[in-house]
Amino acid sequence: MNENHPTPENRKYFDRLTFYHPTSSGTGTSLRLDFRLRRPEEERESCFFLELAKQKTSAGRTADGERVRPTFDWANKIVVKLGLMDACELLTVLEGRCEQLRGGKGLFHDSGEATTVFQFRRQSEPPGYVLDVSRKPKGENAEAIKTHILLSEAEAIAVRLYLQHAIGLLSVAEPLSRLFHLRPQG
Numbered sequence: 001m002n003e004n005h006p007t008p009e010n011r012k013y014f015d016r017l018t019f020y021h022p023t024s025s026g027t028g029t030s031l032r033l034d035f036r037l038r039r040p041e042e043e044r045e046s047c048f049f050l051e052l053a054k055q056k057t058s059a060g061r062t063a064d065g066e067r068v069r070p071t072f073d074w075a076n077k078i079v080v081k082l083g084l085m086d087a088c089e090l091l092t093v094l095e096g097r098c099e100q101l102r103g104g105k106g107l108f109h110d111s112g113e114a115t116t117v118f119q120f121r122r123q124s125e126p127p128g129y130v131l132d133v134s135r136k137p138k139g140e141n142a143e144a145i146k147t148h149i150l151l152s153e154a155e156a157i158a159v160r161l162y163l164q165h166a167i168g169l170l171s172v173a174e175p176l177s178r179l180f181h182l183r184p185q186g
Helices: 084-094 153-180
Strands: 016-021 029-036 047-057 078-082 107-110 114-123 128-137 145-151
Touching: 016 145, 016 153, 029 145, 029 153, 047 084, 047 128, 047 145, 078 084, 078 107, 078 114, 078 128, 084 114, 084 153, 128 153, 145 153
Parallel strands: none
Antiparallel strands: 016 029, 029 047, 047 078, 107 114, 114 128, 128 145
8 A cells, every 4th residue: 555565476574563544535544653672782762663644645446447556655754753651651542541642631742853742542433543643843834744543443452462562572672682682703
């Protein structure tokens, strides 16, 4: 559902979750969730990257009747870096401990370039979980970029398990890194 649609011959496994939600009107959204485990030599914390891309083209058929898949604008995606506690905040909603992120206040990320507001809530009609993200670049006359996606119950289970397992991996990451990152011989 992007420009490089995988075929059975070139399909690869990616260690991230991706959900495509195209609409016939071309107003859909796609979501990617990627866990980045800190390597021993890196001076950063492990984190998640959430990427949202708006739909670029709609599905259809060519003049020959060949199917044309919808595409998403990954070049202009919104990227949100989520730390461990941000991921745990998402889990409070996904596990039913609260209806919405931080009582409806959401998460705010302020960087040197933009301010991002991240809302996440459970809803009953239609059932699922709504993710709203708004990013406003700093500077005069800057326009906010907004997007949202409704995750189904099944997709929410996948996100919950992905977050839980990645967070669990952190508890064994250091012993595993010692095991697999052997010192160079010399």
